[in-house]
Amino acid sequence: MLDDEHLFFADIRSPQTVANIRRGSAVEVNIVDPFLRKGYRFKGTAAVHERGTKVYAEGVERMRQAGSTLFDRVKAIVVVEVHEARPVVSPAYDDGAVTDDEMLRTFQERFARLHETAPSSGQA
Numbered sequence: 001m002l003d004d005e006h007l008f009f010a011d012i013r014s015p016q017t018v019a020n021i022r023r024g025s026a027v028e029v030n031i032v033d034p035f036l037r038k039g040y041r042f043k044g045t046a047a048v049h050e051r052g053t054k055v056y057a058e059g060v061e062r063m064r065q066a067g068s069t070l071f072d073r074v075k076a077i078v079v080v081e082v083h084e085a086r087p088v089v090s091p092a093y094d095d096g097a098v099t100d101d102e103m104l105r106t107f108q109e110r111f112a113r114l115h116e117t118a119p120s121s122g123q124a
Contacts, residue, residue: 002079007042008059011076018076021046027080030088035107036100037090044083048076055079 002008007029011018021027025045032039049055059077063070092098 002059002062005082007080007082008062009078009080010059010063010070010074011048011078012070012073014078018048018078021048021078029080032088035104035111037092037103037107038100039088041086041088042080042082042084044081046078046080048078050076 009029025047027044027046029042030039031042049059056074056077059079060071060074063074090103092103
């Protein structure tokens, strides 16, 4: 988040996304907590800021300050001017019987089980 009206993300491996934005700047960004199954949908317009621009430098510096180690791989910074923000909630909440704590516990347990049974990648 840049401010109350703008989001940003770094283009590290998003060539098609950036190409789409260059052709037409209308975007929708969904940010959802994978365990709580809740988040937000942001709609707006986007602009791509290349290396050498002030916005690029500011975005990379924010990443660095947040502890990212990927800042040296950033091809561009994309800034979204948010025109609309709405909550996104999983249908799992539709019956009103599931609490956030129960949803969190369910998906933490599911993730732990998947992690236990996942084949090793062979990397240390």
